[in-house]
Each structure stands twice: as structure tokens, then as C-alpha cells.
Amino acid sequence: MSADRRGHGHGHALSATADRRYLAGALALIVGFMAVEVVAGVIANSIALISDAAHMLTDASAIVLALLAMRIAARPPRGAYTFGWKRAEILSAQVNGVTLLLLVAYFVYEGVHRLMEPPEVSGPVVVVTALAGIGVNALAVWLLSKADRRSLNVEGAFQHVLNDMYAFIATALSGVVVWLTGFRQADTIAALVVAALMLKAGWGLLRDSGRVLLxxxxxxxxxxxxxxxxxxxxxxxxxxxxxxxxxxxxxxxxxxxxxxxxxxxxxxxxxxxxxxxxxxxxxxxxxxxxxxxxxxxxxxxxxxxxxxxxxxxxxxxxxx
The missing domain is CATH 3.30.300.30 (ANL, C-terminal domain)
Structure with missing residues (x-):
């Protein structure tokens, strides 16, 4: 004799709808500020700001991927897919984890290059733009924190945006140091600290999503x-x-x-x-x-x- 006990309710559907709303709000904030940051980076001749803008592009991509995965995962079981498409969220978390590790490799590579040849940067523009970025990312992090982070899919998007906020904090601090002391390598040191945080977050996502896939x-x-x-x-x-x-x-x-x-x-x-x-x-x-x-x-x-x-x-x- 066999049976399947299921504890379904309506709360999950309501939670998924709310999660999509929170993710969409964070996406709008990130895309809007990303355009502002590209302009500021060109004006300040700041590779750090341009890199942060590129990082925000990956944040936006991570959220779009999470939204798509949530929509796919909501499809009902049909045919050979007896569990539906719920694993799509885990695949999304895997992609987000891999993306974070690729960014770590990029920041380490660029960091070594900039330590040897530190670029000229306009400190005041970097500081002002980075402080604005901290505010925008903090609001996006707050929105994503209200979503159900037990979902590795949501957690992957959250980790992207959280690490971007850390990157802006590091950029702001390095901008202050460059502005006041002229020590241009401060930008690189801050980027390497952020890379270490991204490594931790990316590895955690790959580990947890890998357990589900295995x-x-x-x-x-x-x-x-x-x-x-x-x-x-x-x-x-x-x-x-x-x-x-x-x-x-x-x-x-x-x-x-x-x-x-x-x-x-x-x-x-x-x-x-x-x-x-x-x-x-x-x-x-x-x-x-x-x-x-x-x-x-x-x-x-x-x-x-x-x-x-x-x-x-x-x-x-x-x-x-």
C-alpha cells in the first residue's frame, strides 16, 4: 500500500506573486541607475565605475533569469515532467553562482593589472556616484529580502545585488582614499575584497543547488x-x-x-x-x-x- 501526502495551500501561489513583484521592483531600480553610472563613469574616466555598471548588468540579468525561472517553475506537471518544471529555479541558481565566480576571476585579473598600472580617476565623481549606488542597491536588497529567500532562485538574485552593494561601498571608500591621498591602488584593493565576498556567495549557491541536482x-x-x-x-x-x-x-x-x-x-x-x-x-x-x-x-x-x-x-x- 502506498500513498502520497501533500501539504498544499494557497500561500505558495500568493508568495510567488509577491516575489515576482519584489524582483521586478529591484530590476527597475538597478536598470535605471546602471544607465546613470555609465554616464558618470565616462565623465570621471573611472574604470571602477564602468566595472560597477557591468556588475549591475549582471545583477539585472540575474533578476531577469530568476523571473523567467519562476514563471517556468509555475507550469503544472504534464506528460513526462511529472514534477513540473520546478527544477528550473535550481538551474537559475546554478547560473547565478557560476556568474559570480566568473566575475571573481575577472576582478582578480583586472586587480593584478591595475596594481601594476593604476589608472587616473576623478575621486569626487566616483565618491558621489558610489554613494548614490549604495542607496539604490540598499533599496534593491531590501526589496529582495522581502521575497522568499528559501528559494535558491531568489537567493541567487539577492546575492548578486548584495555583492554589488558591497562593491559600491568599497568603491566609495577607495574614491575617498584616492581623492584625499592620491593612492590610486586603493581602488584595486577594494575590488579584491569584493571579489573574496563574491567567491563566498557564488560557492555557496553552487554547493546548495548542486545538492538539489544530485x-x-x-x-x-x-x-x-x-x-x-x-x-x-x-x-x-x-x-x-x-x-x-x-x-x-x-x-x-x-x-x-x-x-x-x-x-x-x-x-x-x-x-x-x-x-x-x-x-x-x-x-x-x-x-x-x-x-x-x-x-x-x-x-x-x-x-x-x-x-x-x-x-x-x-x-x-x-x-x-
Missing amino acids: QAAPSGLDPDEIGRVLAADPDVEEVHDLHVWAVTSGYPTLSAHVIVAEGSECHRARTRLADLLHERFEIGHTTLQVDHGLPGLDPHCSDPHGPRHSDPLKSPYGDP
Whole structure:
């Protein structure tokens, strides 16, 4: 006997609509200021400002990609895509993570070049433009922080804009140093600090989205602990073929083959275990195949997947 327990409601649809609104607002801010920054960069002869404008272009691209991924992920399951297109959000997070790492490589390369040949920069224009950029990016970060950042898709766009705000802070500080002291290498040092922050954010996105694509158990869920908890149920003799993964961020899923004692009622056992998984581990999408343990009948499949979980005092099948 198997069943799928789902905890759907209307809140997710409302959240997705609100998320799109927040992302669209941040996109409008970034695109508008990006045009201003290009003009300021040309006037000030500032490569730093032009680079920041290029970084803002990647921010805008990241948000557009996130919006497209959210629209694609909202498509209902159909045909061969039985889970729908929810993984599109994870692919978007992967692209955003890779983009951040590519920007790190660019900033490090440019940083080494500028340390050797620091360019002439108009400090006052850089400072004023960077301070305005801090304000615009802070507002964009605030908008994105109101969206559901449990989605790696939203988190990817958030990290792009957040790191751009750090870049503007560094640019403003370096502009002040260049303006007051003439130490032109300050711009490069600030860029390398920002590159280190981007490396951390990009690697985190790739790591977390990679776990989803490789169908690893979501962070915070231990399959062995879950197996022990299920096996501790009075009617359960053994749990095997236990799989815990995430279809997309915020969508933990579990399947397992559960053997209950002869005479136990499978339906009640399944409902009780599904409720336990939902309440204790917050897993609302569970598929449990529940069968009776019959004398002389080996319940294990010919190609077992993963460890067996059982209480040696109850299980007639030996130690797992």
C-alpha cells in the first residue's frame, strides 16, 4: 500500500506573486541607475565605475533569469515532467553562482593589472556616484529580502545585488582614499575584497543547488535519524529503500518501504508515519509503501537501495 501526502495551500501561489513583484521592483531600480553610472563613469574616466555598471548588468540579468525561472517553475506537471518544471529555479541558481565566480576571476585579473598600472580617476565623481549606488542597491536588497529567500532562485538574485552593494561601498571608500591621498591602488584593493565576498556567495549557491541536482538529502535532514525514528514505531519491523531529497528548494520529499508486523493495519500505520514525518521533520511530500511482514517471505528487493533501519528486538529479519 502506498500513498502520497501533500501539504498544499494557497500561500505558495500568493508568495510567488509577491516575489515576482519584489524582483521586478529591484530590476527597475538597478536598470535605471546602471544607465546613470555609465554616464558618470565616462565623465570621471573611472574604470571602477564602468566595472560597477557591468556588475549591475549582471545583477539585472540575474533578476531577469530568476523571473523567467519562476514563471517556468509555475507550469503544472504534464506528460513526462511529472514534477513540473520546478527544477528550473535550481538551474537559475546554478547560473547565478557560476556568474559570480566568473566575475571573481575577472576582478582578480583586472586587480593584478591595475596594481601594476593604476589608472587616473576623478575621486569626487566616483565618491558621489558610489554613494548614490549604495542607496539604490540598499533599496534593491531590501526589496529582495522581502521575497522568499528559501528559494535558491531568489537567493541567487539577492546575492548578486548584495555583492554589488558591497562593491559600491568599497568603491566609495577607495574614491575617498584616492581623492584625499592620491593612492590610486586603493581602488584595486577594494575590488579584491569584493571579489573574496563574491567567491563566498557564488560557492555557496553552487554547493546548495548542486545538492538539489544530485538529490542529496536537504540540509538539516539526516536520513539515518529519520530511519531510526520510523523504525521506532511500535508496528514497524523494518524500514528500507529510504530516500530523502528535494525537488526544488523548500520542497523536501521522502519515499520508503516500510514493513509492519503481521496483524497491523497498513493504512493506519502509513497515516501515523506520514503525520510524524510532517510534524517532526516538516516533510509534507511522502510516499510510503507499507507491507506486512509475512513468515517465510523476504521483504527485501533483489537490488536494495541504502541501509536498513530496524529495532533488533522487533525485526525478524536480523540486524540491519
